[in-house]
Structures are given as structure tokens and as C-alpha cells.
Amino acid sequence: MTQQAEIRFGTDGWRALIAEDYTYANVARCAQGLCDYMKRRGTAERGLIVGYDTRFLSPEFAATVAGVAASQGVRTMLADKSAPTPVLSYNVLHHGAGGAAIITASHNPATWNGFKFKPEYAGSATQEITDDLEKAIREVDAIDTAKISAGRNSGLVEDFKPSGPYFDHVARLVDLDAIRSAGFRVVVDAMYGAGAGYLPRLLEGGATIVEELHGYRNPAFPGMAQPEPIAPNLAELLTRVPASGASVGIALDGDADRVGIIDEGGRFVTTLDTFSLLALYLLEVKGWRGSLIKGVTASQALNKMGNIYGVYVHEVQVGFKHMGPRMDELNALMAGEESGGFAFRGHVPERDGILSGLYVLEYMAKTGKTVSELLENLFHLVGPHFYHRRDIEFDANDRERIRELVNNPVLDRLGDFPVVSSDSIDGRRLHFDDGWLGVRFSGTEPLLRIYAEASSPERVTGLLDAAQEYLGV
DSSP: OOTOOOOOOTTTTTEEETTTTTTHHHHHHHHEEEEEHHHHTTTTOOOOOEEEETTTTTTHHHHHHHHHHHHTTTEEESSSSOHEEEEEHHHHHHTTTTTEEOOOOSSOOOOEEEEEEEETTTSSSOOHHHHHHHHOOOOOOHHHHHHHHHHSSSSOOOOOOOOHHHHHHHHSOOOHHHTTTTEEEEEEOOOTTTTTTHHHHTTTSSSSSEEEEOOOOTTOOOOOSSSSGGGOOOOOHHHHHHHOOOOOEEEEEESSEEEEEOOOTEEEEHHHHEEEHHIIIIIIIHHHHHHHEETTOOOHHHHHHHHHHHEEEEOOOOOOHHHHHHHHHHOSSSEEEESSSEEEEETTOOOHHHHHHHHHHHHHHHHOOOOHHHHHHHHHHHHOEEEEEEEEEOOOOGGGHHHHHHHHHHEEETTTTTEEEEEOSSEEEEETTEEEEEEOOSSSSSEEEEEEEEESSHHHHOOOOOOHHHHHH
């Protein structure tokens, strides 16, 4: 690949393979394009926050961004160490900054890195913003390294600690004392990511004990395909929770904007059920009301809860570049997606795995119930829901053939399953008597994702198998 590779922003930022397209030259182009965009928009004078995760060379790439921004006269606050994306996003609001540039590839494999932009409202950049940003980056020529060095030494780059303001804010949202005094034993898997140390620090000083796994930087992310908090990547946590008699396990992805929950028996709680549990807590226990925003691949249990509690459920495309604006527009109670990313009213319009984990703990503390008991209560309310997702690598030359099959408007049967209806909000979603199946291309990785939810595990497997056979993948 050439240094002038095409830079495209997916559902949340630009991501690429390190040393192939993800180079210092291309990161510098992103930074220059971002500064040009912010100047045109009138937000550059408010300054730029720059942060990074624990990936290979992330601190150095972040220093490049800070140097470019300062060379353009943009006051820059550079995080003193790796920090979670939601922590950096909150600091945009706290400091009144014009936005944040974050060096992270979130949950992608170790060979990837990325560049996220969080505008002045502290959420994911909308499609309109990323379109403008891509155009600005295309207009940038190669950046002189001497200019970057001069920027670093210009006095416009200030080191700062992003954790303090975030800790203070979270303490106003969550009853931390109730969790600390509950006497839980919590096992946290930081997945070698930027969220390491946050939950232990927030919950220290009481009867609750927090044990942290993989709470240090290792850019290779050993023992996992990628730092994504799903069952295949959490073997040690799944074993450690029941072996230690823990109350719950909480996993955070590489930049801590996603969460994975393990019940007291060492069973992974699906991301769909986690979303439903959090929504039920806010509606039933806290008694809050407001719209719910869900990606199309989230559970139909949410729609049932909407009917029960009299709140409207909005279904949108996957990605917080779509959900965040709707959340602000409607002052929604909560927004979330199948990936395990959830946002809450009163916080930033952005996924936050740390806050999500704290709300699960608060739910347990306020009700005195275990995670499995909370799930039992959920299923008693909305009926049984089972779910699974398959991620399938495919030949790029096969993309259009797959797309044509996915978009087939007259498909009335998938294997043995009659199709009741379908929609194309994002990819294709087929509805059946007691479940649904969704197919879409990932916006951040070269993967085809196939999702299914139904009333039994066997039916879920049948739907997924039928979809793979139909698509020839």
C-alpha cells in the first residue's frame, strides 16, 4: 500500500493494519485534515483532546496527532497515559473542547490500530461529519516531520489526567457506596486494554473485593483472537468466576466502550440479554422513563419491554454515529447495540463499558439478586430469548455476490423457515414466527456478520445454518 492510502471512516472511526495503511504519515494526514475541518467548523479554538489505547505504538501515534495539531495553532491536551474512549469523550464536555482524537482500534485484532474522532458533543461523529472529514483528509499532502516536531515543542501541547473528572462524574450517576458495601466479589477482565484499573479504583474502600485479570499493557493481546468481550475470548474469566466464588465477572474491550457480563456460575450473558437487563433496571427499579434506541440486531425483548412500560423503542442502523444523534434528539433513556456497547441519559451519547458494568453491579446491590436471578426475572417478563452471532471471513471478490443474495427482495423462505417479513434498516433482517435473522457487512472489519434470535438454541442454530447455506459462505 502507498502512504497516500484512501482513509475511510466506518461505524466508528478509521481502522487499518499497522505498517500497511496505518502509518505515521497517514495518521499525520488524519490529524491535519481534522484540524482543517475543525477550523472550518469554528471549533478549533476550543482545543483538541488527544488520547490513546494500549495498542502497539499508540502513544507514539497520539504524540504525532498532538504535534500536528499544535503546529496548526490548535491547543492540545494529550492524555498522560492510555485511557478508555468513554473517559476521553467525557473530558470533551468537561473541558469544553472542540473534540477528541483517539488512537484506538477498539476490539479489533492486535495488528490493527485506528483513529476515532469525537466532536464537541462527545459522541461518535455522524455520517455527515465523517464525510466532511474524509474530504478534508484527501486534500492533505504529506506532512513535514519537522513541522510535527516543532508543534510538540510549541508550548501548545499540555499533558493531562483524564481519569479524575470521569471518576467524579460517575460517582454522581451510580450509588458506588451501595456497591462497595454489598460485599461482592467481582472479577474484572481488562483484556490488556485501556480500561485496566478503572473498576478497582472506583470500587475500592468497602466490603466488595475486585480482582482484575490482564490489567496491564500487552499489545499482542495473548490468549484471545481480539480484545472483544465475548465468550470465545474470555476463557480465563469464565473459569475464574466460579472457581473463586465470585458474584459476577465483567469484561471490558480494548478501549473499554463495550462490556461483557459473566454470571456467578461462569456463564456468559449474551450482549442482547445484557442490554435487556440494563434497560429493565432503569425502567423497573429506578422507575425512569424515556425512549430506548436499539440497533436492528438488538433483542426483540426490548420491544416487548417498551409495550409493558409504555416507552417507545426506536430501531436504527448499527453504530453510535446513528444512535448518538437520535439519543440527543429524543433525550432517550438508553441506547445500545448488539456489540455490547450501551449509552445512558445523563452521560455522554457514547458507549461506556465501565458505566455499564457499574449499573449491573448497582442492579445486584439494589435488588439483592444474582445475575442469574435477574435473568430469570427478565425471561419471566418477556419470555425466553436465545441468540448467537457468527462472524465469517469472505473473499473480497465475493462481496457483490453475497450482497445480491442478502438484498433479495422476494425471499419468502430460508431453509425450513417461512419468512414472515423483512426490512433493510441495516443489511437485511428477516422476521420469522418466533425470531429473526440479520445479515450485514461489518463497518470496521472485513467480516460478514450473521445474527439470529429465537425462542430456543436449536432454532437459533437452524437459522444460522440455513443462512450460511443460502449465502454459500
